[in-house]
Amino acid sequence: MENPIPTLSDIAIRQSIFYVRPDVQFQLGVILLCLLVSWLLSKRFWRWLQKKFPLFTTFDWRDSRLSLREYGAVLLQNLDFPVIGIILLSFSRILFDSQDWTGGILRVALTLMVFYTGYRFFLATLYCLFPVNIIRIYQARLLTPLIFLFIFLNLTSLSGNLNLVSQTVLYIFYLKSNHLHR
Amino acid sequence: MYLTYLKTAIFSQSKFKNLGGVRHDPKIKRFFKVPYLEKKQLLTALKSKKWRKLGCSFLLVIISSTLLNACIGARPLHQQEQLKGAILIWHPYKNELFQWINSNFQEFQQLNSGVNIQDEYVPQKEIVPRLIQKSSQGFGASAIIDFARNISELLAAKRIQPIEDTDLDISTYQPSVLRQVRYQGKLYGIPLGSTTRVLCYNNAKLQTSQDPILSQPPTSLDELIKRAQKGYSVGMISSFEDTFWGLGNFGSSLINDQGKIEPQLGGWAEWIKWLKKAIIQPNFTLLRGDRMVLNRAFANGNLAYYICNSSEIADLKKMLKEDLKIAILPGQGSFQAKPLLYTMAIMINRSASPNERDLVLALAKFLSNIEQQLQGTVQTQSFIPINRHVFFDKSLLQFESVLLKQSETAVTLPLDNVEKLLPIFKQAEPLYQAAIAGEIPPEEAVRQLTLIINRQIAQTQEES
Numbered sequence: 217m218e219n220p221i222p223t224l225s226d227i228a229i230r231q232s233i234f235y236v237r238p239d240v241q242f243q244l245g246v247i248l249l250c251l252l253v254s255w256l257l258s259k260r261f262w263r264w265l266q267k268k269f270p271l272f273t274t275f276d277w278r279d280s281r282l283s284l285r286e287y288g289a290v291l292l293q294n295l296d297f298p299v300i301g302i303i304l305l306s307f308s309r310i311l312f313d314s315q316d317w318t319g320g321i322l323r324v325a326l327t328l329m330v331f332y333t334g335y336r337f338f339l340a341t342l343y344c345l346f347p348v349n350i351i352r353i354y355q356a357r358l359l360t361p362l363i364f365l366f367i368f369l370n371l372t373s374l375s376g377n378l379n380l381v382s383q384t385v386l387y388i389f390y391l392k393s394n395h396l397h398r
Numbered sequence: 399m400y401l402t403y404l405k406t407a408i409f410s411q412s413k414f415k416n417l418g419g420v421r422h423d424p425k426i427k428r429f430f431k432v433p434y435l436e437k438k439q440l441l442t443a444l445k446s447k448k449w450r451k452l453g454c455s456f457l458l459v460i461i462s463s464t465l466l467n468a469c470i471g472a473r474p475l476h477q478q479e480q481l482k483g484a485i486l487i488w489h490p491y492k493n494e495l496f497q498w499i500n501s502n503f504q505e506f507q508q509l510n511s512g513v514n515i516q517d518e519y520v521p522q523k524e525i526v527p528r529l530i531q532k533s534s535q536g537f538g539a540s541a542i543i544d545f546a547r548n549i550s551e552l553l554a555a556k557r558i559q560p561i562e563d564t565d566l567d568i569s570t571y572q573p574s575v576l577r578q579v580r581y582q583g584k585l586y587g588i589p590l591g592s593t594t595r596v597l598c599y600n601n602a603k604l605q606t607s608q609d610p611i612l613s614q615p616p617t618s619l620d621e622l623i624k625r626a627q628k629g630y631s632v633g634m635i636s637s638f639e640d641t642f643w644g645l646g647n648f649g650s651s652l653i654n655d656q657g658k659i660e661p662q663l664g665g666w667a668e669w670i671k672w673l674k675k676a677i678i679q680p681n682f683t684l685l686r687g688d689r690m691v692l693n694r695a696f697a698n699g700n701l702a703y704y705i706c707n708s709s710e711i712a713d714l715k716k717m718l719k720e721d722l723k724i725a726i727l728p729g730q731g732s733f734q735a736k737p738l739l740y741t742m743a744i745m746i747n748r749s750a751s752p753n754e755r756d757l758v759l760a761l762a763k764f765l766s767n768i769e770q771q772l773q774g775t776v777q778t779q780s781f782i783p784i785n786r787h788v789f790f791d792k793s794l795l796q797f798e799s800v801l802l803k804q805s806e807t808a809v810t811l812p813l814d815n816v817e818k819l820l821p822i823f824k825q826a827e828p829l830y831q832a833a834i835a836g837e838i839p840p841e842e843a844v845r846q847l848t849l850i851i852n853r854q855i856a857q858t859q860e861e862s
Contacts, residue, residue: 219519229484230516239536239749245465252457316556318749320535375537 233377243321246308250325254301270331287344294340298333305329324374328367335363481638481760482512483753485540487744489520494712498542498778506764513757526551533557534750540754540762546578546743549586550816559746561585565759570766571774575784577657577812578741584812587743588762591774591781594808595643595727595737596800598706598714600699602721603630615725619647622703622728626682630702633692636673636684638830639823640705641737643727644669646736646807652822652851657812659819661851667840670833677834686831707740708801712778724797726804739808741784818854825850 312319532538579587648665728737779797792799833843
């Protein structure tokens with residue numbers, strides 16, 4: 217038996233059921249806290265690096281490949297936030313598991329953070345291998361939208377049935393196009 | 399727009415000290431109507447401690463309020479004067495049974511206008527794994543409707559909430575049914591209805607004959623064989639669980655009246671011998687595999703007799719209409735058939751909020767009250783009511799009277815023993831198939847099964 221295609225209000229009601237749950241809110245709050253703390257720590261770390269090693273952290277922004285020294289600095293700067301994020305999320309996951317709290321979203325966030333780390337590493341390596349201006353074009357037009365789409369699809373599939381949601385969108389387009397033809 | 403400009407300015411350039419070789423985009427200057435600040439001034443302004451502190455404080459307020467709300471959200475239960483909110487129910491019902499459960503949901507929503515029930519069909523084999531997966535993240539249905547025996551799997555994964563005895567009036571439920579949802583003294587599900595195996599037969603195929611023996615359904619196994627010999631086809635599913643009802647016909651049992659595992663399997667060998675004799679009869683089909691094959695064959699009029707599950711009755715009635723009749727399973731001598739009793743229950747997701755829990759409890763109480771149980775039995779004629787105060791005129795509801803009579807000899811699997819019994823059933827299946835196929839003698843199958851059961855009991859005693 218196939219379920220009927222849900223309306224947009226049905227989807228909205230289902231999302232409202234999920235996001236009001238204490239388990240979901242608690243996990244999301246912890247994830248946001250971890251991301252915020254990671255971001256602050258990464259900023260602090262980079263500022264410390266700039267003071268301690270000013271030559272190492274200086275870049276010459278030009279339309280060519282980065283040198284190895286600059287690559288090292290770019291790598292550090294790109295990976296500090298996601299790596300700290302992975303560490304904090306891992307500690308949170310261990311805490312949740314030890315207390316037998318619901319922590320599935322944390323695991324998904326951890327997985328996505330690992331993917332994001334891989335993406336940042338890949339991006340920094342591209343800066344080393346190819347001219348910066350070319351990479352920045354591809355980053356803006358292809359890589360960044362792709363990674364965000366990947367994260368968005370993963371988050372959407374968490375709470376709902378992505379197939380049903382896509383059918384709803386297609387169904388609405390179908391109805392509207394029929395209406396226009398008349 | 400100004401924020402977009404700020405983001406572009408900060409995130410694209412601020413990480414790098416030397417900005418040589420980059421020109422300011424004149425389009426941005428034209429687009430924004432605010433005075434164009436020098437980048438250095440802008441960056442200096444935003445890098446100031448004051449802005450950073452404000453930004454961090456704002457984010458901390460949002461995060462802590464979310465966390466606080468999550469903690470405060472775990473309120474103890476309270477009586478609600480008016481029910482309000484939305485719940486999502488996953489169920490395995492389709493066709494006629496779905497019509498019945500859907501009408502119940504609609505009626506509940508009409509009586510409680512602030513309640514919205516979202517229901518979703520999930521195939522029965524997928525309900526439990528899907529709930530375990532989604533609930534571990536905090537998502538998933540507010541509650542599921544599934545067989546009570548699956549509570550043990552959900553309990554092992556710790557994905558359902560216990561139900562206090564004070565949340566329900568447990569005196570309204572049949573004691574045998576409560577045993578199927580109670581684990582170590584706590585309730586984990588609310589029963590909605592029970593089903594069992596019965597003998598379905600197509601009266602139209604029998605009326606064509608003048609043989610007086612066919613005017614009544616078979617009451618013994620020998621009579622069933624005779625009908626097959628006379629050309630009236632019989633269909634049965636061949637598995638240990640599906641033929642469990644035959645154990646009682648030869649004085650055997652697996653569970654005693656108190657629900658404890660006490661194997662007396664001497665008669666199982668005789669039952670297997672009878673099945674082997676039946677297979678070689680013309681028009682007797684013992685099919686291993688999908689029940690739907692026999693269901694369709696019976697619905698299309700290709701079978702005269704079919705050992706069916708009572709949950710199939712509603713759909714079969716739609717196809718066969720007045721030709722469909724049911725009878726209790728045939729016994730043998732002074733012994734009666736003892737089929738398993740399957741109970742459907744509603745189980746609450748561990749991640750459900752307190753309001754969802756209240757709504758599900760109210761819905762479950764509504765579905766198990768006398769009026770709804772009576773309406774369900776009349777409408778579907780498929781399940782045995784779990785409310786002990788449901789009475790009806792047996793002469794008017796013949797299907798229900800047969801189901802009630804069969805339930806008197808039916809065997810319930812207590813939830814406390816399900817985690818021991820299900821592995822026994824799983825290990826018994828290859829022994830049964832080997833005995834039916836003639837690979838091992840039935841007596842050897844009995845001996846090995848008894849060993850398996852004793853080992854299981856000993857293992858459980860060691861663990862406890």
